[in-house]
Amino acid sequence: xxxxxxxxxxxxxxxxxxxxxxxxxxxxxxxxxxxxxxxxxxxxxxxxxxxxxxxxxxxxxxxxxxxxxxxxxxxxxxxxxxxxxxxxxxxxxxxxxxxxxxxxxxxxxxxxxxxxxxxxxxxxxxxxxxxxxxxxxxxxxxxxxxxxxxxxxxxxxxxxxxxxxxxxxxxxxxxxxxxxxxxxxxxxxxxxxxxxxxxxxxxxxxxxxxxxxxxxxxxxxxxxxxxxxxxxxxxxxxxxxxxxxxxxxxxxxxxxxxxxxxxxxxxxxxxxxxxxxxxxxxxxxxxxxxxxxxxxxxxxxxxxxxxxxxxxxxxxxxxxxxxxxxxxxxxxxxxxxxxxxxxxxxxxxxxxxxxxxxxxxxxxxxxxxxxxxxxxxxxxxxxxxxxxxxxxxxxxxxxxxxxxxxxxxxxxxxxxxxxxxxxxxxxxxxxxxxxxxxxxxxxxxxxxxxxxxxxxxxxxxxxxxxxxxxxxxxxxx
Numbered sequence: 001x002x003x004x005x006x007x008x009x010x011x012x013x014x015x016x017x018x019x020x021x022x023x024x025x026x027x028x029x030x031x032x033x034x035x036x037x038x039x040x041x042x043x044x045x046x047x048x049x050x051x052x053x054x055x056x057x058x059x060x061x062x063x064x065x066x067x068x069x070x071x072x073x074x075x076x077x078x079x080x081x082x083x084x085x086x087x088x089x090x091x092x093x094x095x096x097x098x099x100x101x102x103x104x105x106x107x108x109x110x111x112x113x114x115x116x117x118x119x120x121x122x123x124x125x126x127x128x129x130x131x132x133x134x135x136x137x138x139x140x141x142x143x144x145x146x147x148x149x150x151x152x153x154x155x156x157x158x159x160x161x162x163x164x165x166x167x168x169x170x171x172x173x174x175x176x177x178x179x180x181x182x183x184x185x186x187x188x189x190x191x192x193x194x195x196x197x198x199x200x201x202x203x204x205x206x207x208x209x210x211x212x213x214x215x216x217x218x219x220x221x222x223x224x225x226x227x228x229x230x231x232x233x234x235x236x237x238x239x240x241x242x243x244x245x246x247x248x249x250x251x252x253x254x255x256x257x258x259x260x261x262x263x264x265x266x267x268x269x270x271x272x273x274x275x276x277x278x279x280x281x282x283x284x285x286x287x288x289x290x291x292x293x294x295x296x297x298x299x300x301x302x303x304x305x306x307x308x309x310x311x312x313x314x315x316x317x318x319x320x321x322x323x324x325x326x327x328x329x330x331x332x333x334x335x336x337x338x339x340x341x342x343x344x345x346x347x348x349x350x351x352x353x354x355x356x357x358x359x360x361x362x363x364x365x366x367x368x369x370x371x372x373x374x375x376x377x378x379x380x381x382x383x384x385x386x387x388x389x390x391x392x393x394x395x396x397x398x399x400x401x402x403x404x405x406x407x408x409x410x411x412x413x414x415x416x417x418x419x420x421x422x423x424x425x426x427x428x429x430x431x432x433x434x435x436x437x438x439x440x441x442x443x444x445x446x447x448x449x450x451x452x453x454x455x456x457x458x459x460x461x462x463x464x465x466x467x468x469x470x471x472x473x474x475x476x477x
Contacts, residue, residue, distance in 0.1 A: 028291035042184050044079060046172035049143075052166045053157035057147040060082065060161065062126070063169050064139045064177070071135055074128035078178040082113070082120035082189050083462030090473075091149045091171035093407055094124060105129050108146070113189060120160040120189040151327040151358075151365070160189050178370035210292075210419070210447040211474035213285075214460065217265040217440065218469040222253045232468060235282035237418075238242065241314075242421035245275025252281035258439065264299070265440040267420040271311060274414045282419035288477050289319060289414050293451040294342075294385040296418070297308050297460075302340040302349060302378040307434025312343030312426025315438045317383050319414040326360040326456025327367070332410035334392055336383050340376070343423040350374045353394035355409075371402035380441070384453045398453040448472045 005128045043065040050059040060081045066072050077086060085092075088093050094108030107127045113120055124146055148154050156162045161174045174184035224232045234253045238246075254267040267281035296317050303309050318335040331357035340349045340454055354370035371394075384395040394402040444461055451459070463471065 020080060041066055041448045042072065042077065042177050042179060043067055044172060044175050045169040045170045046140075046161075046163060046175055046187050047166045048163060049167075050145075051154075051167065054153045054155050054162075056151070056153060057145045057366075058154060058156050058159070058162070059143075059145045060124070060175070061144060062139075062142040062171075062175070064142070066133045066135060066137055069135050070410045071132045072179070073271070074101075074131040074133055074139075076180050077128060077133075079126040080111075080176045080178070080188070081126070081161045082123045082174070082176075083122055083124070083156065083161060084116075084119055085122045086152075086154055088147065092122070092124075092146050093149055094144070094146045095407075097144040098141065100463060101128075101142075105131055105449070106142065106144075109143070110146075117160070117189045119158055119163075125165070128456075149329055151367075154276065154353050194387055207242055210449075212471055213443070213445040214463050214468070214471040215443045216262065216464065216469040217255055217442065218263050219255045221255065222250045224255075226470075230472065231286040231288075231476075233284050233286075235284065240446050241419075242280050243271070243275050243278045243424050243427065246278040246280050246422070248282060249279050252279055253283050256439075258299075260440065262441060265418065267418060267438045267440075268435060269313060269420040269422060269437075270433055271422055271427055271433050272436045273427050273429065277433070278427070280419065280421040282417065282421075284415050284417040284419075286476065287321070287415045289416055289445060289447070290410060290412070291387050291449040292445060292449050293456065294319060294387070294416065295444045295451075295453070295456045295460075296383050297463075298383055298418075299380045299439035299441070299454060300338045300340065300377045301436060301438060302376055304434040304436045307432050308428060308430045309434070310341055310428040311434065311436070312339065312341055312423035313436050314339055314343070314421050314423060315436075316417070316419050316421075317440070318417050319385070319387075319410070320417060321410065321412045323359065323366065326362075327357060327358045327365070330412045331358045332356060332408075332412065332414060334366075334385055334387070334410070336385070336394065336396075337347075338377050339423075340378070341426075343426050346374070348374065349376050351377050351401075353404075355392050355402075355404040357407045367407075369404050369408055373401070382453060382457065384451075384456055386450050388448075388450045395453045418446070445474065 007322045024233045045063040045065060047061050049061060084448050092110055096103035099106055105128050107129060109125050111123050111125055123130045141161060163172060173186045176188050177184050208283050234250050235248045236250050253265045257265055258264045265283055269280045271278040298317055300315050318333060320333040322332055335354040337352040337432045340346045342350060350372050352370050352372045354368050357367040359366045380396050386393040387410060390404060392404045416442055444456055444460055
């Protein structure tokens with residue numbers, strides 16, 4: 001891709017499941033209050049997995065206990081962790097790494113305390129969307145964390161709720177619990193009166209269909225002028241991803257007949273085991289895509305069409321926003337990636353669906369979430385990606401494969417890409433040239449519309465019945 005640099009995954013991948021993010025709410029006061037009395041039923045236990053005075057992420061882990069005689073609806077409960085911001089303008093993002101009750105039910109927002117104290121001018125408020133905490137029961141682990149939006153180190157030694165010695169769960173009154181707005185556990189920092197819960201700002205996606213793109217890939221060859229007219233690019237520039245020194249020849253993109261009366265986009269990658277002898281391929285559309293439905297019918301291969309097998313090859317369909325700088329918060333990427341021979345520590349064929357918030361090259365830090373299935377995906381498959389309402393859904397052949405959201409939801413316009421490349425360090429020890437191919441029968445996008453996988457196929461069949469090979473009514477940004 002002309003302006004983007006991809007990178008391999010490593011075992012240091014930061015995988016944060018079920019994340020929820022929110023911008024800093026308006027300034028809100030919090031009252032000083034003593035620990036809840038014996039009549040109160042809720043009790044909060046705390047420990048931390050990040051005990052240093054400074055940390056990449058603050059990691060408060062909670063276990064909420066119901067000592068009362070009846071169940072408590074968790075939707076009535078808020079937990080507040082108080083801290084001192086590193087600067088007045090600094091913003092933070094919340095993450096639920098794992099929870100016994102499921103991260104999908106856990107929310108996180110940030111509020112401010114005015115006037116602040118020496119140990120607190122902000123708080124993280126943790127809430128729940130559903131569930132009941134039975135009498136004499138506990139939630140079990142709520143493994144939470146939050147970090148600065150610029151991913152710089154945060155100081156936590158001066159935070160009101162931080163307990164560096166708390167490496168095992170124990171009662172902790174420096175974190176408060178509210179039920180229906182009333183303090184029932186813990187001591188809040190001194191300040192104003194009790195505050196309402198902060199409400200995160202949610203911007204709904206624009207509704208309705210705002211254009212479509214359909215391409216049947218009826219091109220003569222990689223020099224066909226209609227490719228450029230239709231805003232596609234055949235990549236020829238050097239650089240990542242893949243084997244250092246590899247080239248991206250224009251001729252590695254072609255449009256053969258696939259025996260069904262249709263043509264397909266075909267990507268070819270070849271290697272003789274050296275960087276200079278390695279060629280990769282990529283075909284990409286302009287940046288103008290964000291919310292809506294993306295779909296493609298893709299033919300994955302488990303073996304080369306010639307030469308020895310075993311290279312770590314990556315066969316892809318993805319969307320991406322360029323990385324402007326390390327940990328760029330506007331970066332995004334949603335990937336279907338099939339590795340027929342494994343790679344990134346995997347020994348055999350594996351399909352990934354990965355959503356990216358951002359990353360840093362040196363030292364490597366990946367902020368993404370993924371799902372995977374270890375199985376062969378050789379052959380034709382319908383891939384559908386839905387991006388709408390804060391959720392990213394990946395479908396393969398009509399079945400939901402993965403669902404992500406929160407900080408991984410894209411924020412800026414993206415390009416659509418298909419590429420075929422070798423993982424650096426993943427070539428087999430042979431000088432015999434081998435050649436791999438990936439084919440794409442069609443591509444479809446509906447802007448600002450969630451289209452079910454079966455309806456995508458119906459629409460594509462409608463275009464083909466009408467002999468329509470190309471449509472683009474999505475405006476450029």
